[in-house]
Amino acid sequence: MDTYLVGGAVRDKLLGYPFTEKDWVVVGASPEMLTTQGFIPVGRDFPVFLHPDTREEYALARTERKTGPGYAGFTFHTATDVTLEQDLERRDLTINAMAEDQDGQLIDPYGGAQDLADKQLRHVSPAFAEDPVRVLRVARFAARYHHLGFTIAPETLTLMRTMVDNGEVDHLVSERVWKELERALGERSPRVFIDSLRACGALARLLPEVDTLFGVPQRAEHHPEVDTGLHTLLSLEQAARLTPSTEARFAVLLHDLGKGATPEAEWPRHIGHEQRGLALVDTVCRRLAVPKDYARLARHVAEYHTHCHRARELKPSTLLRLFKALDAFRKPDAFEAFLLSCEADARGRTGFEERDYPQADYLRGALRCCQAVDNRDIAAQGFTGKAFGEALDRERQHRLHQYRASHSLGEPQ
Incomplete structure (x- = not known):
């Protein structure tokens, strides 16, 4: 029985790239031999085991045969006579088809090291x-x-x-x-x-809803890159610069789907694309079984990203409705992800990559004004039930009027 380190750990070790997981292949062993040594079987489709101490995955060397369409259409064969080279041959890329023996020697039958170099x-x-x-x-x-x-x-x-x-x-x-x-x-x-x-x-x-965006023009004075698909990619680049949040990056990817549904006769204008995009966002999220947090943020960014861009133009009542729609009082982290997504959208335009986005700070400050209202002060005035909520909103809007007056309106960027 011989054990080899395989796959990503070998690849990234040669690259000098950080890695945390180690996968192993065992040649010349049977499932019974591993369980006797305390390995824990976890594989359903083929024999994979967890090491009793490290909990790293150990798989028996195997071959596979295509028997049907798709990812699941395979039968697997494991036996003590399956070689390491046969196991590595079934892998996807040459850089993932390398192994290292227990002495640290590289085994590279398919040229992975050369492809790493190239x-x-x-x-x-x-x-x-x-x-x-x-x-x-x-x-x-x-x-x-x-x-x-x-x-x-x-x-x-x-x-x-x-x-x-x-x-x-x-x-x-x-x-x-x-x-x-x-x-x-x-x-x-x-x-x-x-x-x-x-x-x-x-x-x-x-993702046909995203693919459709390529070739759809936008107004050049606002989008020098013109093409909506290119704008989406530029925005995704900016999202990757601004935040590690995959929720925000997903929202940015879908934020302009409504432009793909604009009638060609209306190009390059896209009035109402925010609302048109909602059904498309929902379609993508249902089809891919997207987690609720991802879907919620994607919907919010699609519907309200232009509100964010025009933040300093919004009336206090509109600001308050926006905060409520985004559930900003209860979910400040999701609100922050919304702001970062909108900033990525604003910067995802040719020539705007380094442009400041003061709208985000403006909205952060406006939310803090609303959060500063003490519910106990409202309750002390005798308000309860529906009247309490109305009084709370009046006070929040009053604070927002003061906040707006204290900031120069200017022109949004």
Whole structure:
């Protein structure tokens, strides 16, 4: 029985890139041999075990055979005669098909080390095309390592495009698409994930509401980049600069979906795109089974991002309605994510990348004014029930009038 470190830990160790998880492959062993040594079985589809002390994953060396469409359409074979090279051959990319033995020696039968040096994301074998999840994984690795200069090898991108054309990605289950999208949004360059999916045609299959934005023009005086799809990518770049929040980055990705539904006769204006976008945001979130917090923020940003941009023009009554709609009094963290999403939208325009966004601080200050109202003072005046809420709102609006008067209105940027 021989044990090898495999996959991401080997790759990132050679790259000098931080990693925390270690995965192991065991060659020449049976499930009974591992359980006898105290390993805990956890795999449902094939034998995977947790080490009794480190809780790291140990998988028996295996081969696989395509038996049906999609991610789940495989049968797996494990036996004591399956070799390490056979196990590595079934992996997606050459940089993920390397191993290290117990003496620290590199085992690299498919040229992963050279592809690391060449900064290429290249598939190991034609079997890559059997698993549609790999289209998403390659796009995610492209987003992770873009800042290091990595690109998808031309032949791998061609294969990904063929998989899309053959309908393989249409068999992806929504939960897996969301899992890969969420992970990609947390990478250093999430825009590259979208770029890569679009380059192979998968974006139109998986996120058609986003793909539709490319080619839709906007008014050049407000959006020098003109193209709405490009604006979305620029905004996503800014979101990645401003916050690690994947909730905010997801909201930015969907914030202008309504512009994709604007009748062409109205281009390049998009009056009412905020409301048009809500149904599209809901459609995406339902299709991908998006968590409620993500969906709620995406909806808020789609509906109210132009309110944020015009913050210093809003009347106190409108400001108060905005805070209530955003649930800002009870969920200050979500309100902050909303502000950062709107700032990313404002900066996601050619030539505006370094422009200040004072609207966010203005709204933060306005919310603090409302929060400064002491409910006990309202209650001491004898107000209860519905009358209490009305009196509280009157006092909040009074404070907002004072706040607005103390700030120069100017022109929003």
